[in-house]
Amino acid sequence: MAAPFTLTAHEASGLLASRQLSARELLESVQERIAQVEGEVHAYINLTPEVAIAQAEAVDEARASGSPLHPLAGIPIALKDILCTKGLPTTCGSRMLEHWAPPYDATVIDWMKRAGMVFVGKANMDEFAMGSSTENSAFGPSRNPWDLERVPGGSSGGSAAAVAADCCTVAVGSDTGGSIRQPAAFCGVVGLKPTYGRVSRYGLVAFASSLDQIGPLTKDVTDCALLLNLLAGPDPLDSTCMDRPVPDYMQALRVDVRDLRVGVPREYFEYEGVRVEEAVSRAVWEAVRLLESMGARVSETSLPHSRYIIPTYYLIAPAEASSNLARYDGVAYGYRTERAVADIVDMYRKTRDEGFGAEVKRRIMLGTYALSAGYYDAFYQKASQVRTLMRRDFARAFEQFDVLITPTTPTPAFRMGEKVADPIQMYLSDVCTIAANLAGIPAISLPAGRVGGLPLGVQIIGKAWDEETVLRVAYTLEQAGGWSGRQAIALAEVEGRRAVVKAAAGGG
Amino acid sequence: MRINTEEVDHVALLARLELTEEERVRFTEQLNSILEHFQALSEVDTGGVPPTFHVVDATNVLRADEVGPSLSPSQALSGAPDRVDDTFRVPRVVE
Numbered sequence: 286m287a288a289p290f291t292l293t294a295h296e297a298s299g300l301l302a303s304r305q306l307s308a309r310e311l312l313e314s315v316q317e318r319i320a321q322v323e324g325e326v327h328a329y330i331n332l333t334p335e336v337a338i339a340q341a342e343a344v345d346e347a348r349a350s351g352s353p354l355h356p357l358a359g360i361p362i363a364l365k366d367i368l369c370t371k372g373l374p375t376t377c378g379s380r381m382l383e384h385w386a387p388p389y390d391a392t393v394i395d396w397m398k399r400a401g402m403v404f405v406g407k408a409n410m411d412e413f414a415m416g417s418s419t420e421n422s423a424f425g426p427s428r429n430p431w432d433l434e435r436v437p438g439g440s441s442g443g444s445a446a447a448v449a450a451d452c453c454t455v456a457v458g459s460d461t462g463g464s465i466r467q468p469a470a471f472c473g474v475v476g477l478k479p480t481y482g483r484v485s486r487y488g489l490v491a492f493a494s495s496l497d498q499i500g501p502l503t504k505d506v507t508d509c510a511l512l513l514n515l516l517a518g519p520d521p522l523d524s525t526c527m528d529r530p531v532p533d534y535m536q537a538l539r540v541d542v543r544d545l546r547v548g549v550p551r552e553y554f555e556y557e558g559v560r561v562e563e564a565v566s567r568a569v570w571e572a573v574r575l576l577e578s579m580g581a582r583v584s585e586t587s588l589p590h591s592r593y594i595i596p597t598y599y600l601i602a603p604a605e606a607s608s609n610l611a612r613y614d615g616v617a618y619g620y621r622t623e624r625a626v627a628d629i630v631d632m633y634r635k636t637r638d639e640g641f642g643a644e645v646k647r648r649i650m651l652g653t654y655a656l657s658a659g660y661y662d663a664f665y666q667k668a669s670q671v672r673t674l675m676r677r678d679f680a681r682a683f684e685q686f687d688v689l690i691t692p693t694t695p696t697p698a699f700r701m702g703e704k705v706a707d708p709i710q711m712y713l714s715d716v717c718t719i720a721a722n723l724a725g726i727p728a729i730s731l732p733a734g735r736v737g738g739l740p741l742g743v744q745i746i747g748k749a750w751d752e753e754t755v756l757r758v759a760y761t762l763e764q765a766g767g768w769s770g771r772q773a774i775a776l777a778e779v780e781g782r783r784a785v786v787k788a789a790a791g792g793g
Numbered sequence: 794m795r796i797n798t799e800e801v802d803h804v805a806l807l808a809r810l811e812l813t814e815e816e817r818v819r820f821t822e823q824l825n826s827i828l829e830h831f832q833a834l835s836e837v838d839t840g841g842v843p844p845t846f847h848v849v850d851a852t853n854v855l856r857a858d859e860v861g862p863s864l865s866p867s868q869a870l871s872g873a874p875d876r877v878d879d880t881f882r883v884p885r886v887v888e
Contacts, residue, residue, distance in 0.1 A: 388872070389864065495848065525847075527849060593834055595830070596834045599827065600834075607808060611809070614809065616881050616883055617873060618872030621874035626884055634805075634811035641810075646816070647824075653808040654796070654824065657807060667834050670844045670845075672844070673842050674839070676845060708827060
């Protein structure tokens with residue numbers, strides 16, 4: 286048997302069920318892997334070994350006693366540190382919440398506990414999920430396992446890096462403008478943002494409430510479906526989480542696209558101010574040709590308002606964030622300034638000055654400005670109207686097509702420090718992923734080969750509530766194209782790069 | 794449309810942020826650059842287009858008015874930086 290830490294969840298699940306592997310052994314293997322590479326990758330803000338061991342032992346005991354178990358029982362998971370975990374620090378990558386432990390669990394955390402999943406730790410992220418590189422974490426950046434001089438993407442960069450480096454079996458992240466899919470692409474793993482309202486946001490620390498959605502980051506598409514089966518479903522504690530039936534997403538995993546119509550929106554290859562790298566375009570077109578060769582009907586299409594993606598998103602998301610983050614005022618929970626204060630407003634301002642990092646302040650400023658008297662109509666209202674036009678673009682496209690296929694990111698992972706000083710350049714790295722959030726529709730990124738040793742991602746965007754078709758196309762590409770995240774990891778002995786995947790493969 | 798440092802100060806007050814001199818200058822510059830980039834929106838004809846504030850169709854999601862489990866006062870206060878008994882303590886707001 287391969288080292289247990291390399292296994293996918295569906296492989297491990299089979300071995301656990303047949304008692305060839307115990308949950309405790311699987312966890313210990315993952316923990317050994319973490320001990321080996323975490324110093325380089327820094328995928329986690331906090332590891333939770335005591336909790337994990339107790340959870341793994343409980344699963345092994347339940348199995349020994351013959352209790353029926355969930356397919357994900359005993360599977361080690363990395364939790365983006367934006368999900369509330371009762372009694373365990375939940376920092377959101379911020380000094381503001383450094384010492385805060387929530388008094389309740391997020392709904393998805395509660396469901397994972399019931400399923401017997403094993404919590405390896407809380408994964409690193411950009412502060413309050415604002416960023417595209419994890420360089421905005423107050424606790425230091427994560428590094429891309431494929432090249433330690435490069436970013437893993439963000440904001441769920443720790444989750445993606447943990448999956449890519451085998452420091453967990455699966456991970457969960459959140460996606461407001463691409464925060465699952467962009468790091469998945471950069472790290473060569475699978476990442477899905479479900480339809481808005483598919484997964485409960487209760488206990489997800491709010492960034493932009495009309496855009497945020499929780500989703501899986503996994504080694505392959507099968508694990509993605511397996512974890513979505515657990516995450517999806519109505520929750521009375523989140524009134525935007527819709528009461529719709531949850532299909533068995535594993536049933537969607539078929540290598541068959543013969544009945545499908547696939548659109549390729551041309552704006553995703555030529556966004557003003559962004560150079561979509563040749564290798565990225567080529568990877569997408571290879572995927573398109575593959576689907577065509579398997580019987581899908583393919584044609585180019587247009588989403589005409591795509592050129593307004595960045596301004597629309599970077600007005601709406603900060604506006605919502607400026608309101609959501611008003612709660613961090615040093616009163617109810619979290620950090621409070623220790624400096625002397627003149628009055629309560631002074632206390633608020635000093636607390637927020639010390640507790641928030643630069644990007645969070647910048648977005649609060651931008652959002653407050655966009656909502657302020659005299660500017661609301663020109664900025665927030667206008668962006669919200671353009672959002673409607675973008676939704677109409679998608680509605681029109683989905684009259685003709687079942688899915689759209691695009692790059693996930695214009696380039697592979699960029700260098701650490703490369704975009705920190707230029708917010709616009711950083712924002713532009715999300716240009717391919719944002720529209721799915723604005724429209725509330727599902728989108729997946731899956732590995733599509735590599736350029737110069739770095740992974741590339743292809744994105745498949747589907748109709749609202751049609752994760753099944755998105756997963757089916759992704760599964761077909763993975764199986765027919767030989768692009769599974771696992772194979773990519775196995776192929777990681779690359780061009781003299783300092784890469785964790787390489788070090789481990791070489792026995793280091 | 795350009796934003797100056799006085800406006801940045803005003804927005805910082807609204808946002809309950811205190812900026813250092815260095816941040817005032819940098820944010821003024823960066824916000825201008827961002828807003829300049831965002832001027833592209835003004836060219837879009839949005840006449841008669843309703844805004845999207847939310848993508849779900851649901852309105853007024855209601856539940857039965859029944860008491861369910863909730864946090865105790867001590868749990869709810871467990872993360873408070875300063876408290877007295879079952880209350881949050883803040884700097885004096887009334888004289």
